[in-house]
Amino acid sequence: MIEFVKGRVDHIKGDTITIENNGIGYLIYCSNPFVFNGQQPDEETVVYTYQYVKEDVNRLYGFRSRKERELFEQLLQVSGIGPKGAQAILASGDPGQVVGAIENEDEAFLTKFPGVGKKTAKQMIIDLKGKLTGVYDAVTVAGAPVSLLDEQQPGGDLEEALEALTALGYGEKEIKKVRPHLEKEQLSADEYVRKALQWMLT
CATH class of the missing domain: 1.10.150.20 (5' to 3' exonuclease, C-terminal subdomain)
Incomplete structure (x- = not known):
């Protein structure tokens, strides 16, 4: 089992984060990958991992601790x-x-x-x-300060957050219900995800 991956955050999207280590990019599935969005371009981060293998599935899942x-x-x-x-x-x-x-x-x-x-x-x-x-x-799952890795269009963080919620299994009806509330806020993608979940779970 791979205990952890240490490297530079290369890309974040939906429910995955890519960590580059020695020229190799590790695709890691995370519950909220945007919590890793606070590193500087050359800063290394540690992602603790769990390797899930079943039939034709072989994935790494990542965690803050x-x-x-x-x-x-x-x-x-x-x-x-x-x-x-x-x-x-x-x-x-x-x-x-x-x-x-x-x-x-x-x-x-x-x-x-x-x-x-x-x-x-x-x-x-x-x-x-x-x-x-x-x-x-x-358990520590708090978000980190936000430093966007890719240039975002206006509203990009919100769209990324909604994509992450879809990847987690939330339906279109649930997302439509919380979207008007989210659109009133100016948050990072990580904060949008957590705010949406707070509303969904109350």
């Missing part, structure tokens, strides 16, 4: 949750809220995530209740 990756791995142990579903849950930016919902058996909150129905929510509670309290408190 080992603890965030550990939470991702715990979520993958739940029947009905794959990497995409686990990423959507992590993208909320508040692992403590997720853990609290599991500990309090709050199925209504858990089913707000794309791909999580009542059956999966119940399975999350059965499988994970009491097992995550030592994980979430050290």
Whole structure:
């Protein structure tokens, strides 16, 4: 397993980040890749990774910390949750809220995530209740200061954020509901994603 990739942020788009290391670009899937958008052009960053291999799929998933990756791995142990579903849950930016919902058996909150129905929510509670309290408190998923890597057109950050939400599994109806609120703000792509998720999960 690749423990981490250290290198220069080359490109960010949708649900992926490309890290260049010694002339090789590593394509890494992230719940919110825009949190890595604060580095200077020649500054190196560390992305902790999880390699997911299944049949014809071989992908690297990236995280800001080992603890965030550990939470991702715990979520993958739940029947009905794959990497995409686990990423959507992590993208909320508040692992403590997720853990609290599991500990309090709050199925209504858990089913707000794309791909999580009542059956999966119940399975999350059965499988994970009491097992995550030592994980979430050290998870860091806060955004970094924004320094755009590519020249953006007006509204580009918002469009990038909406693309990321689509990649996480949120439907057109949900995105249309929050878009008018987002259009009133002047935020970075990372902040747009987190703000949208806050509205979706309330």
